[in-house]
Amino acid sequence: MSLFLIVALPFLGALLPGLMNQAGRQACAGITFTVSLIAFIGLMTNLPTIMAGGVVQVGVDWLPAMGMNFTLMLDALGFFFATLILGIGLLIIAYARSYLSRDDNMGEFFTYLLLFQGAMVGIVLSDNILLLLVFWELTSLSSFLLIGYWKHLPEGRQGARMALAVTGMGGLAMIAGMLILGQIVGSYDLSVILKNRDLIQASPYYVPALVLILLGCFTKSAQFPFHFWLPHAMAAPTPVSAYLHSATMVKAGIFLMARMWPVLSGTPEWFVLVTSAGLITMVLGAVIALFKHDLKALLAFSTVSHLGLITMLLGTGTAFGALAAVFHILNHATFKAALFMSAGIIDHEAHTRDIRRLGGLRHLMPVTFAIATLAALSMAGIPFLNGFLSKEMMLEEATQTTLFDTWWLVPALATFGSLFSAAYSFRLIGHVFLGPKRDDYPAHPHDPPSGMWLPPAFLVVLVVVIGVAPFLAEPAVKLVTAAVLGGEAEMPYAPIKIWHGLVPALYMSMVAVIGGLVLLALFKPLLRVWDAAPRPEAKVIFDYITDGSVRLAKLLTHPLHNGAFTRYATIATVVIIAVGYHAWATGTMRAQTRVLQEAQPIAIAGWLMLVAATLGLVFMHRNRLLSLILIGIVGLMVSVGFVFFSAPDLAMTQITVEVVTIILLLLALNFLPNRTPIESTILRRMRDGTVAVAGGLATMAMAYHFLLRDAVATPISEYHLANSYKGGGGTNVVNVILVDFRGFDTFGEIIVLGIAALVIYALTESLLGGPVRARLLNRKPDQPRAGDRHPMMMVVLTRVIMPVVLMVGFFIFLRGHNEPGGGFIAGLIVSIAVVMQYMASGFNWATARLRYPYHGIIGSGVLIAGLTGIGSWFVSKPFLTSDFAYVRIPPFQEFELATAALFDLGVFLAVVGAVMLSLESFSRLARRAHVPDTEHAMDVDPSREPTPAEDV
Amino acid sequence: MEFLVASAIGVLTSAGIYLMLRLRTFPVIMGISLLTYAVNVFLFSSGRLVVGAPPILVKGVETYTDPLPQALVLTAIVISFGMTAVVVMIALGAYLGGDDDHVDDPVTEDAP
Structure with a gap:
């Protein structure tokens, strides 16, 4: 069997017992045993070569520029150790099946055990010493999990921590030692290193390399004065102790000393x-x-x-x-x-x-x-x-x-x-x-x-x-x-x-x-x-030393990081300004290359509004509702600015994002206090004001100097402009960049957006599952509620307008490739249309009509975008290569079909799902116990008998 | 015109920093939002200011504005919505859980 497979089997197999926990203890142990057994048999198939004195070598390049390659080597020494690891591993698995009690999570145990086994096999089969180091650290980590398997025991946790600290530090030393060794020889391959005894021992760096590598070996193999972690690791379940301390973990250091014996000893x-x-x-x-x-x-x-x-x-x-x-x-x-x-x-x-x-x-x-x-x-x-x-x-x-x-x-x-x-x-x-x-x-x-x-x-x-x-x-x-x-x-x-x-x-x-x-x-x-x-x-x-280090670390970090966000935000701001000033004061400034454009009256008017709203926000920020309105004005002015400076896509995005952000903040404000009390002293506000003004002046100076000079090198956008139509099939260069030239970026971004929405959902779930739930349910609103929770005018209007908005969204989506628009903007527009339904007709009404969960929509969006990218593999092109064609189906005009549109559809879905999931999560918090859920969207419905007032 | 944009960025940054240094969550969120505007506008302006030349290819037109900063800022705007939402959620969770919307949480010496 290929060496790759022997090393990979335990790692791949590690997934199984964890997943099969439901299938029972016998199945968990059985699958673990089978995986190890296959690896063991696979190892044995190499026996004839070893017996004949041969060496099995396989390898693929990983990071050849760094000398780090996935190369494996099996000689008699590696074979001996691998046999011990896998053979005793099999016995341990059989033993652990009977040893572990019903209360122990068997799937978890065997997953850790297989991870550890894989890492050990990796160490003894590695040919590349950097690869060996990776496996070496993996054994430290997986043995940490194994030693601390009984999480309820403080000795187990302390023992695991001590083992990790000692072997981890040794591992760090060894990394340094191995790097020195690799530098001396000029190769990180063991098979090369082992042939260069004289070169290594003649090098002035031989002693440092030796000491560092030995530190790694001694910590791992519990040699004096690092022997103390091993007895404390005995808090582990006995199968773990038997495995780690007889055949594997502690023998890793011995193995390495034996492996390096030809070049380091003597x-x-x-x-x-x-x-x-x-x-x-x-x-x-x-x-x-x-x-x-x-x-x-x-x-x-x-x-x-x-x-x-x-x-x-x-x-x-x-x-x-x-x-x-x-x-x-x-x-x-x-x-x-x-x-x-x-x-x-x-x-x-x-x-x-x-x-x-x-x-x-x-x-x-x-x-x-x-x-x-x-x-x-x-x-x-x-x-x-x-x-x-x-x-x-x-x-x-x-x-x-x-x-x-x-x-x-x-x-x-x-x-x-x-x-x-x-x-x-x-x-x-x-x-x-x-x-x-x-x-x-x-x-x-x-x-x-x-x-x-x-x-x-x-x-x-x-x-x-x-x-x-x-x-x-x-x-x-x-x-x-x-x-x-x-x-x-x-x-x-x-x-x-x-x-x-x-x-x-x-x-x-x-x-x-x-x-x-x-x-x-x-x-x-x-x-x-x-x-x-x-x-x-x-x-x-050991505790004394660790406590001392912790105290020292606290001494250094606490003055900077004492848990007060304001403090480190201030420090960070001041440092950034100071560094920027230093660069500006010591650097040289190029001559101005651009002409100052004349300010048009309309621009001045927009500027005035923006500045007024911003200053108003600063001075009136204690009234939170008012500050929301003011920040809305700021956002609006920024969108107008984008229109003015030839960025229609940005303007559309900004204005739609503005709408959903304000709705989101309104939802949050529903729970938060309405006013910010005065707490800071005048002196403190002066200090913050000074920092703020300095930061503002610095940014302004930078932006101003920047705007009056051309870029040093030719911007790569020349390429985008020249190839957008020819290569991407679209005339809206911004959209083509998003879905084509830089599609990979966009793909990452929709994933981030989806993750953010899921984080919000998860936080809401945990809030609603915890003690906060009771408080939320019994919350008394601090302001009188409106008499009609679902105003009829608004309900009717939003429902009438819904298809129209969807149509607009569809239109914006379709034209995106050639005109301002695209998946992002269309997604935001459609989200707003749906949010309007929630606002007008109520949470229950909207939820009852929701056909697909928002998680699913996010997932399908990411999936569609990803599959579109993978599609290009089938025509032997790199991920996310786009293609387009013009087709004509009578009686329509000729139109364009592009794979980028499919990608954009993924973007669209992910944006809709993410925005909706965030907003929905927030509004789930708002439901209260004393307000009964109503099936009826409208409070006043002529077809319905009058009911007693539902609100307090 | 350049001065207007630069000063707008400066004002937004100033106000953003000031609000970011307040003691309660809501003004801090407002401050971070203002900083987001400032950063987005700044990034956008790295394509330099061009009036009336959108990056939509039209036959016969030779001057276009720089499309790349626009594409980058577009996703930045959407992502910043996601980030704002997460921060708001965290702030809300902290307030609901502890009935306190201070941002500062000075460590005590005996904290575990």
């Missing part, structure tokens, strides 16, 4: 940074894990510790270290996923994960006991289990590693860490399963249904098989290791086997196991010491 910087971080993490995680009472916390810290182990192995920079690391990745994934699932089973059945409240479970849960014990023994490093083999190799590698010129440092620490690792593994078995049966479990524990124990059992079978017959896994591990080495180092001759003879590693292993048993025997006194010892709490430090 230098002293790499060795010191990676090895020491790994060592510290391994020891620290193991020690803390021993003293954790929460089963999942114990496993979390043990994961931290094992990740440290793998990191340390990669840090040594030797081929044998890489071999051991790859082997341990496999082993750790198997036993740790099994252990997490067992912990989930115990939590599920015993209703507690607190080790102190458990014990003696071997009698009650024999199957779980067997699974968990085998997995834990493997973790402890007991022979004939796979954990022993890789731990042995780790100890062997440790004896060969000298850090800070101290030969015993690494072996001693590795043994120490293994000792604690054995101890907590034994504690897990001893304190949970062994011991006497108790009678105070929170619930009655028993073995779970097979759906829950089969997945971990399968993994434990692998644990044993690899442990007993390591030669089965050896070829695969070596193949993957060869991919890690990438030809930079010789593959070591080191057969993976159980008995190596009496080598130092064996003694260290024995020390660890015996020491682990001793530690467990001394657990009680040790715990007292541990509890008494002061130690830093990572969460407190």
Whole structure:
């Protein structure tokens, strides 16, 4: 199967469980499992190529100019990780089906899980490092959703936030590191980067790139000092923990270190940074894990510790270290996923994960006991289990590693860490399963249904098989290791086997196991010491740092943004004026090229009216109704101005928009207070006045200078004027620009308009659904209402006039291509005609006669416009290419048919729908409880018996 | 003529800014509407002022005004209606929900 499909399948499949929530839990889990299974099988079809040592590569150009291409590569390393991700993913899905309770939204869970799975597969298959970064960030985001899946738990939300903050910051650092790396090599393709070891390591930017990339890896893989987020992420449902912390999320950092191993490793910087971080993490995680009472916390810290182990192995920079690391990745994934699932089973059945409240479970849960014990023994490093083999190799590698010129440092620490690792593994078995049966479990524990124990059992079978017959896994591990080495180092001759003879590693292993048993025997006194010892709490430090950053951010933003709109509007205005002044004062002004036109008396009269209305608005704005009338005058004068300066289309649009805006504001004023009280001081008004006058003068000066000079370059409108008729088939250039030259713009604009109307509708719905509803219904009008709500004259007039207005609208629409008019204007005119019916005959009357919902009209408009655009694809032209022809159907005159007219129809419908939906939403607020809805449009109807007055 | 248009833009801007800085929602909406006029007229005037030469192609006529700013302003006018409607709705919702039509909402230190 194509690599594209393998990566895309989880993402596409993520849509299904969310949509199928209604179909039931079985269906949700089933479809998720099927999607993963197809991806898994698809991956397996590539197995022969990988086995033959080949590399599968596919790619398409995405942003080639930026070096960002959608290229995927599958080699043995990627194949290994993808198998882990998809394979363990399948087990997790099966397990989660039984684990999640009825209250959990299963569709949501599986959607997140598939998103996460897709992102992980994307990371391991990416060839382009920029693409890899995209997937990398996607894992941070989707794991955030998964960790915080139980939204009602504060720990879940905090844990998710912490994980996102830490891994997100690391991701940012890594972006920088990868960009540097790409700059050094001159390519963002991994396949190229991996061949340029010498170039990269010789570059002066090698160290910054290394540090930044390692920051990303260490945060993701929970390496010291970023290990603290992982235990807090344990608030997630157990299937998530099992998935994220055994096979996927935390292994992403490891994967990247392995992937970059050929070019980044082998230098002293790499060795010191990676090895020491790994060592510290391994020891620290193991020690803390021993003293954790929460089963999942114990496993979390043990994961931290094992990740440290793998990191340390990669840090040594030797081929044998890489071999051991790859082997341990496999082993750790198997036993740790099994252990997490067992912990989930115990939590599920015993209703507690607190080790102190458990014990003696071997009698009650024999199957779980067997699974968990085998997995834990493997973790402890007991022979004939796979954990022993890789731990042995780790100890062997440790004896060969000298850090800070101290030969015993690494072996001693590795043994120490293994000792604690054995101890907590034994504690897990001893304190949970062994011991006497108790009678105070929170619930009655028993073995779970097979759906829950089969997945971990399968993994434990692998644990044993690899442990007993390591030669089965050896070829695969070596193949993957060869991919890690990438030809930079010789593959070591080191057969993976159980008995190596009496080598130092064996003694260290024995020390660890015996020491682990001793530690467990001394657990009680040790715990007292541990509890008494002061130690830093990572969460407190993290909270302290985040609180500090928030405070600092507030310190910077609050003086500017204190929630007072007036304050930042003032600041913004002053800054804009100041910047403009600076540009004007420092720039040079071209000479005047246009002649000042003489002012005609009619223009002066219009100007006077506009200025008078505007000033009147400022001085009388406290009377809100009056200010509405004044702003109407302003709008009218602006329309007249458009007519005067040769813009008939604009004038028609402006005047119709003016009508609907005023109706809208009147509707709003119905609810708002009628007067604006005097609140600001004289001083404040002076200040605002000064700012306003400065802004006005600045704009005026700019407009004036602008108007007296010609454009620097030839305006592109020359092209529009020349081609409007020839290419667009219309003589009204403005309309041709709208529906043809810049049709894409217009298409976007009608979508925006539709969205605005839907926002208004949604806000109205939420208002009417909330506490405001009661207040609205019981609202007492603050002014006496008119006696006749639906004046007969107006009702009759609007109905008579309706067909005429529709005809005018139709006419304006049709002639739009050649004369002033078009979809926008026609839509507004028709809207006004419909609004008139609402106003005259009432909301109910009009609604009862509404045949199509306004949402539908908006939608059909956008759809028609879009389909018109798509239509040009069928004749192999780009989106929205228009065409036109002249046809003649006798006995009519010859007329023009243009696809642009169809597009304009879409515009028309969208405008009608949007305007009507907005106004209708507003008027829905106006209905009141004590005014009964009436079926009758007219209060006075001679054909009807007189009814008692309806109004108060 | 140029001075008339420029000064009209200036007056509209001035009044718009002043009203925008008021404390209640309704005058602020009025102010933003005035600013919309100012901006639209300004954009329109970037095609320079031409009297009696509409951008409708007629045989034999050589001078036309610049059609492009007109097309851009036309959609701007319609969009500004949508935006005004949304702002009005938000203002109305805030007033109905909180019985207060102030635009300022100074943050308190302990706000979550």
